Amino acid sequence: MxxxxxxxxxxxxxxxxxxxxxxxxxxxNNLIKKIIGMNIFQTAIILFYVSIAYKRGGAxxxxxxxxxxxxxxxxxxxxxxxxxxxxxxxxxxxxVVMVATLGVALAIAIMLYRKYHTLEEDEIIKALx
Amino acid sequence: xxxxxxxxxxxxxxxxxMPEWGDPNSPASRHVSPRYIEKTEIETATPNMVTSVLADxxxxxxxxxxxxxxTAGASCIMLLRRRKKKG
Numbered sequence: 045m046x047x048x049x050x051x052x053x054x055x056x057x058x059x060x061x062x063x064x065x066x067x068x069x070x071x072x073n074n075l076i077k078k079i080i081g082m083n084i085f086q087t088a089i090i091l092f093y094v095s096i097a098y099k100r101g102g103a104x105x106x107x108x109x110x111x112x113x114x115x116x117x118x119x120x121x122x123x124x125x126x127x128x129x130x131x132x133x134x135x136x137x138x139x140v141v142m143v144a145t146l147g148v149a150l151a152i153a154i155m156l157y158r159k160y161h162t163l164e165e166d167e168i169i170k171a172l173x
Numbered sequence: 174x175x176x177x178x179x180x181x182x183x184x185x186x187x188x189x190x191m192p193e194w195g196d197p198n199s200p201a202s203r204h205v206s207p208r209y210i211e212k213t214e215i216e217t218a219t220p221n222m223v224t225s226v227l228a229d230x231x232x233x234x235x236x237x238x239x240x241x242x243x244t245a246g247a248s249c250i251m252l253l254r255r256r257k258k259k260g
Contacts, residue, residue: 099196137238141238
């Protein structure tokens with residue numbers, strides 16, 4: 045039972061963090077708070093992927109050391125020696141997408157503020173009617 | 174709030190089938206990542222595996238990423254530009 049909890053608790057923490065962001069996205073009235081919730085959501089996903097990359101048992105960062113780099117194939121690199129580089133690469137892409145969505149969302153918020161002079165969602169909807 | 178709790182409960186139910194944290198034989202680290210780790214020095218001569226995967230093995234992904242950045246920048250400029258008033 046304890047081993048089960050140790051094997052899974054970090055996924056649960058990321059799910060709780062993700063749900064905090066989701067709650068902020070769907071229930072907050074201020075548009076900036078919604079954008080902050082979206083960022084929390086995306087950060088939880090990034091943490092989740094990076095935790096998938098981890099390998100127990102002495103695995104290090106996926107950068108070859110000098111001794112390995114000059115071996116040129118004579119020394120066979122063991123798969124368990126380095127953590128999985130693929131989730132890190134995918135999350136590099138996800139960070140870029142996160143910055144792009146954040147920028148466009150803030151630009152749209154600035155446009156709305158210029159037009160309606162408020163960032164509260166209910167006041168904007170009232171002004172639209 | 175209720176929607177949030179229901180979604181979170183479903184996601185936690187989904188983690189019950191996931192491999193344990195730090196398991197070296199989890200499916201995520203068995204398919205292509207051993208090849209990246211073992212062949213990156215021979216094929217790309219780059220000591221940093223993240224760089225070699227990003228720029229060599231998955232270069233098209235990075236190309237698409239620059240398209241995303243370009244589109245976002247262009248749409249930000251289009252949204253934030255103050256137009257000159259006519260007349």
